[in-house]
Amino acid sequence: FLEDRELPSTDACVARLIIELCAVVADVHRCGFVHRDIKPGNILFRSGRPVIADFGLVAPVGSHESPAGSPSYAAPEQAVGEAIAPAMDIHALGMVADECFHHHPPRTWDWIIRRATSRVAERRYKDVEALIRAVRRRNWLRNLVVALVVLSVTFVVTVWGSKLVREKRRLAEIEQAEQVAATKAAEALRREQDDYVRDFRLMLMKARRTWRD
Numbered sequence: 001f002l003e004d005r006e007l008p009s010t011d012a013c014v015a016r017l018i019i020e021l022c023a024v025v026a027d028v029h030r031c032g033f034v035h036r037d038i039k040p041g042n043i044l045f046r047s048g049r050p051v052i053a054d055f056g057l058v059a060p061v062g063s064h065e066s067p068a069g070s071p072s073y074a075a076p077e078q079a080v081g082e083a084i085a086p087a088m089d090i091h092a093l094g095m096v097a098d099e100c101f102h103h104h105p106p107r108t109w110d111w112i113i114r115r116a117t118s119r120v121a122e123r124r125y126k127d128v129e130a131l132i133r134a135v136r137r138r139n140w141l142r143n144l145v146v147a148l149v150v151l152s153v154t155f156v157v158t159v160w161g162s163k164l165v166r167e168k169r170r171l172a173e174i175e176q177a178e179q180v181a182a183t184k185a186a187e188a189l190r191r192e193q194d195d196y197v198r199d200f201r202l203m204l205m206k207a208r209r210t211w212r213d
Helices: 011-030 074-079 085-102 107-118 129-135 142-212
Strands: 042-044 049-052
Touching: 011 074, 011 085, 011 107, 011 129, 049 142, 085 129, 107 129, 107 142
Parallel strands: none
Antiparallel strands: 042 049
16 A cells, blocks of 8 residues: 655655665666656655655666656756666655755755755766765764764863862872871870979979978
8 A cells, every 4th residue: 555645854764765765766777777757746655665656757778768757856967868877866866855854954964965966967976875875874974073072071071080089189188187287286285285284293392392491
């Protein structure tokens, strides 16, 4: 059972759609044909997976056919009757991806769509497999930046954590040294007081002997 549904618009869902469409188109290309009319209206779904319909404009690779295809999705060379080539379908796939994002693709998709829909066929991806690889690698720079940020934060936390531990240990040592110094000062003061009391008692004893004599 085939059903019609709206195209996805989120990064992951669009990637899945384009990759699955590319897999279908790759089979067509391996058989030596080009679809020439890939567009949202010809994309149906079976059990959640995309299916390309309407093969009425399919033509053999290298043949020369009359201009055909939907103007909004067809490659420029289709309008002038150039030799049929897989690059035409790659252009249409790029336009479908652009349509998914309502012509405002995120930065990770911008270059992919620009290359796939280049007006010069030779500048597009050489085949749908190359387009699949580009879609799968679209987030590599973002992932690299995230990984570097995580590593940087981890490094900073580790360094500052080590500094805090060392500072805490230093303060503990200072506090301990102050406690030792205070204890020694108290003992010295007590000894000094004991000496003073002893000397005072001796002085009193001498004074009493002198008074008796």
